[in-house]
Amino acid sequence: MAHSANKLEGVRIWAAPESTRVVFDLSTPPKYTHFTLTSPYRLVVDLDATSTAINLSKIENNSKLVKKVRVSKPPKKGTLRLVIDLVKPVKSNLFALSPTAPYGNRLVVDLEGGNGSKQTAVSQPKEQLRDIIVAIDAGHGGDDPGSIGPSGIYEKKVVLQIAKKVEAKINATPGMKAVMTRTGDYFVNLNKRSEIARNSKADLLVSIHADAFTSPKPQGASVWVLSMRRANSEIGRWLEQKEKHSELLGGAGEIIQNTDNEQYLAMTLLDMSMDRSMAISHNIADDVLSNLGKVTKLHKHKPESASFAVLKSPDIPSILVETGFISNHKEERLLTQREHQNNIANAVQRGVVRYFEANPPVNSLIASRSSISHKVKKGESLSVIAHRYQVSVASIKKANKLKSNTLRIGQNLVIPRA
Template identity: 85%
Template sequence: MIKIASFLQFFLLSVTLCSSFFVHSANKLDGVRIWAAPESTRVVFDLNKAPDFSYFTLTGPYRLVVDLKGTSTSVNLSKLANNSKLVKRVRISKPPSKGTLRLVIDLTKPVKSNLFSLPPTAPYGNRLVVDLDDSGSKKVVQTSQPKAKLRDVVVAIDAGHGGDDPGSIGPSGIYEKKVVLEIAKKVEAKINATPGMRAVMTRTGDYFVNLNKRSEIARTSKADLLVSIHADAFTSPQPRGASVWVLSMRRANSEIGRWLEHKEKHSELLGGAGEIIQNTDNEQYLAMTLLDMSMDRSMAISHNIADDVLSNLGRVTKLHKHKPESASFAVLKSPDIPSILVETGFISNHKEERLLSQREHQNNIAKAVHKGVLKYFEANPPVNSLMASKGSFKHNVRKGESLSVIAHKYQVSIASIKRANGLKSNTLRIGQKLVIPRA
């Protein structure tokens, strides 16, 4: 009996130790991804279970140390792709205790850090997200240059999704985030090539920008309009065609609209931020009571621009709906900036997925968006803008022409041409496009 009791004690002790070992090594680090933005970097640790983590910072040199309890890994961090200006490298260090995986993020400078875990959201599993922010370290430098009397019309171009959030994925595996960035950059180029207009991008590379941050970028840039570029998707491959969306203070009344609203919230989960403006009665009441006049004006302008953009899109691609649709998208909710969301086609449709990946079709879509935006602002130029001073013509500078010759030709003053074009000298170059103000 004594031998049996001893054997049982030994067996129970062995089970306890084995259980303890498996508990400590139950989690596994499957991969690490680095997404670099101009003023921030996101490091994502992919795990097969929810992480139990702690962290601290060190100086001389600057480091962020992350401890993952009960975690192991076979990932080779020396081959990690990294284009961040804030992160030198990610490495494994000596653990403080058995069963803990210690990860060290070597930094180039002191930065603000924010760490949080995320539950599985297709196509990703459990994640530990590390956000590193350097935006607070930059100081605004005041210049002594006087402000120009006439300004550009500023258009904020927002390429949807990015970074950890791929957006919709086409049948052949094409990511929405890639397609829309390519189209957005083409729209940007056409806006910047238009005298009296200037484009601002909410993202210029493959990284995620919080939906509310996109409106903040537009506001900081004093944008007259925000255009968000997306590629549609649905649960079945049949739907086709481009569409333009404006803000609705209520839920979308179409099945596809409700699908897109859900997809936007899904994007926030993938991106890792929980600051999306929720579509609640309180939020609607606040917007309608405190910001009623501003919102009504922005929504009216948005509808007009949406009509113009949709009309031009119909000339280059199939339309899903011939009138602007409305839904409650966070990126459209800025009360002081007219905003539209352009769905360039259904990436879930085989034929449109192929079209959306073609440079010529992307360029045609970009042209249509640009023409629609330009048409509105030519008819409704903001006060004190260069476009408000425009006549019905432009002038391309030819060989031998000077400001005095051009001013005499159109019966306007040299000073008015310089002011309309923001010129600081009388020097011109051949091929330069000049806006000729009204006489």
């Protein structure tokens, strides 16, 4: 019996600003029970037929919720009793994970602070011109390393470095403000990422990742948007959650809650919201891709669509940027270089700025600026330029006092605000 016993081989504590994940590394899948105690607050985890030789007092811990993890007297022989001493009452969620590189069997304990983990919304005084808010999401984090490059580089580390550079560039753009879904090495639940963006009243969510493949050959960056199939199933899910309607639909949600046809009305409004945000996502993806193509090899030259969970908000335009293939030796090396990371971050920022300068939200600072100018490139016609900036051909002709539709390469046009 003794030889088949489980072993606790390590404990890791990943602290986020308002939550903490404690991970127990085990030699085999765990059999466990748990309960909480008050005065003082503790979470007790009993692991059947488990032993440990590790010194729990040496664990790194920067959590605001966990004081320490310790071993306590077991209820019966062979059980390993672990006690997580807590700073305050928390919501806990425990689940086992099977091995995925670089980790083996794990028992995960997710702890949420009692006051909920509200991301502070970026509030603007009424009537004042506001900044355009861009939520920047660095993929993976904490116990989820993402893909691992041939030399052992973790995706979670590289994408956080790039995301922080994008954040700095967005914040340095007048009329724009960045909000990060994670600022350190911890995991943020995928639904929570959209929630942080929504609580911050984000105009756009940009998720940063690094691709991987079973062979080291593929390389190049790509940009993804939500697939229509995922979009429709998400609308269905939102409709089932009536309490979410007002959050999603703003004031309209309050009104439709008291009508018989609420379901149909909500569906129509959500459909319109989804169509609008998907169209915006596509346009931004195009702009970001064309800028990425100037600084790195592209894997795909058109935006791809897929069912990534982080792209699923019907009300927030969202794009996912695969910065390159971490599984490719050359790109793995590039992705760790500061200059290349800077180039990628510049391309993302330029693509985002280019879109919002052409299509600024009505009450934004950027919309209040004077008209933008456009230099005519080879192959561009008035209708192509009008479509790009979402304005009419007539308004461009009027703003530039054009008598005909003929343009010349290099000509500077004033583009009136939509």
